[in-house]
Amino acid sequence: MEDAELAEKLLGEIGKKKDLGSKRTKDLLDTLSSSRITSLKEAISEIQSQIEFRENLHKEMLDSIEELKSTINNMTPPMTAENAKVIVEFQKKLVAAEEMKINEKLNCFRDIAQLKKELREWIREFRDKENRASLLGDLLSD
Template sequence: MELNMMQSGKPFLSWENQKNPSFEEDSVKGIGKEKLDSLKEFIDEIQDMVRQREELSKIIINECDKMKTEITNFLLINTAVDSDGFKERNGLRQKQIEISELQLNEKLNCWRDVALLKRELRDKQKELSEKEGRAIMLDNLMKGGLN
């Protein structure tokens, strides 16, 4: 097929003997590689944040357990004989209850934090999967040409 310029008769646009524009594979692959790498790093960071949050929660729970054990041991060793001793023991029992409430709140907050992080992780993994699929499709188009 050939389109001629009206006045000169010279070819204006010719498809015969035209080769597909050449693309270097490295430049095509590099188009989205940085975004994919950045997304992969972000996914790794989210996974690390989930692990760190769970570890922090375990540390807090364990510290609370230690405090409750120390209070229990103190209460077992020291018996109260006067009213001040009874008040002190009741105060320590109240502290045990407060520590237990703190543990429950920490478990709940950890669950919430991890749930939010995992939701964000799923979103980013889905985005990565879609972008990788598009990159593969683009790569296949470039290898096969634009026929």
């Protein structure tokens, strides 16, 4: 009987140490996964702010180009035979401004598409880490 009591007591002690060890392991894993998830959230937030910044920059660029076109139009002299060459130069400047506008639209689209691609990748990684942390937490709590 003494051996049975001793074995039971030892098993109880081992169980307590196992619970303590798994709690420490769980706490450590929670801390690590929580810091990784936090850094992923920060990266996602940063990309979202970059997208917003690029959209605002795009609006400012288009406004500036429109202002430039308006200035050129206001400076264009009336059409006369003597002013034909000058008017052609102003029209070339208007065409160049319109090309700048088109290029800005394309560049903005490309930039935002790239940022959104990065954002999707970060969100995917964030969700994976969250799911892994949740599964690991469930496994350790069992």
